[in-house]
Amino acid sequence: MPLVCGRPSSCSKLRKLLVFWILGLLVVFVVSDNSPSALSVVEDSGSDGGDEEAHVNDEFDTEDLEVFQPTNQWQTLKPGQAVPAGSHVRLNLQTGQREAKLSEEQQAKYLRDGQRVVNTKAPSFTAQELKEALKMLKEGVDDSTSPQRQKEEEALKAKFRPLDELKRDLAELEMLVETDVQIMRRFITQFNSSNATVEQRVKALLELEYLVHQVDNAQNLVSMGGMKLVLNALNGSDLSLQENAAFVLGSAVSSNPAVQVEAVEGGALQKLLTLLATPRPISVKKKALFAVASLLRHFPHAQNHFLKLGGMQVLVDLFQMPGGESLRIRIITLIYDMIIEKELMLQSGMDQIPDSSYQERLQQYAQVSLLPVLAEQGWCRFVPELLDSSEHDWREKALRTLLAMMPHCQADFRQNYALSHVLSDLQRQYRELALTEKDLGEEEGYFGEILILLDTVVLNVQ
Secondary structure (H helix, E strand, C coil), X not given: CCCCXXXXXXXXXXXXXHHHHHHHHHHHHHHHHCCCCCCCCECCCCCCCCCCECCXXXXXXXXXXXXXXXXXXXXXXXXXXCCCCCCEEEECCCCCCEEEECCHHHHHHHHHHHCECECCCCCCECHHHHHHHHHHHHHCCCCCCCHHXXXXXXXXXXXXCCHHHHHHHHXXXXXXXXXXXXXXXXHHHHHHCCCCCHHHHHHHHHHHHHHCCCHHHHHHHHHCCHHHHHHXXXXXXXXXXXXXXXXXXXXXXXXXXXXXXXXXXXXXXXXXXXXXXXXXXHHHHHHHHHHHHHHHCCCHHHHHHHHHCCHHHHHHHHHCCCCCHHHHHHHHHHHHHHHHHHHHHHHHHHCCCCCHXXXXXXXXXXXXXHHHHHHHCCHHHHHHHHHHCCCXXXXXXXXXXXXXXXXXXXXXXXXXHHHHHHHHHHHHHHHHHHHHHHHCCCCCCHHHHHHHHHHHHHHHHC
């Protein structure tokens, strides 16, 4: 827009004023571009951090006049003061003074995410402190030798131990670590000590029982002579030693053919049957029955030896013993496992080419005549008694055992009118339970499986 003046003198004054204003702006921009900002921005630690907002001390000396701190309001510039880069600068035509303030970008920078200028050591800092801080930043002053830094390093070192000391302690720990064999030998020595109390021997047996679950440890028990100590404890007079010795024996021989052979040859079956046949607490008989079951499973030689020793007759007396209801399900489970084990052995031979080992095991199982012995000793009458139980698990085990014994007990089952009545009642009960399962979305539930067993047994008994 062209400049229009009414009088020549007015135009001359106005032109001089504009020239002075333009020259002033050029000087300000040149100085401001070369003048770095003297402020630092740090993260806000929140209202609870204890840091107060910093401010610059207003008591400037003559050397501090060049430092100007802009705000979001227009402020008058003093002669010689430099303006931070990016600040807004203007010439107030009314007063003739230069003014400056923060630009919008600078305001956003200082206020973004709660950032502010802070001093963590005092509520304010002087311009001289600002200069020293900037000098340290520019020159990269190393404060590692400062007393404060040294104290911090010493405090940090006190929290940790030297590496050499840790290595020495680890070496000592390795010397104290015992292998399973060493631990077993220590407990065997403790058990065999003449000065050991009954409580100490019981503790040694419990520790050994925990270890012999592993196949190698059970075999080491035999090689170290521990099996003889366990078998001798079965003949001892202390009931707690008998109970825990049977517990160790049952855990050691479980699924461990080599240890099973050693136990049978050491007379374990005779000692266990003695515990079952003579008056003993139920807790002792439970552990002895557990050891017998572990010794007989998948070991036809032991099963044949068991029958020759009259083991099934011992189980008959145990089954009828007053107060021995908790033992009945264990006995029926053992009988069922022995029957099915032989049948599965015969079926597996049809699906593979027989080898020498299979032929040998087949001959061993052929010598085990379990079903005829069960029929002779009245088990065709004893097994149905479990159907009177209210436990579904007991009923299921009894039904499966009835089916397994069916070839030798079918005639006895058909003449047992009480059995027919019980089976009819159970059919009605489990039909309702199976329908409830179907209503809940379980097409093939647990009660449905029991109903199938019931129907199969009823079909064979009718």
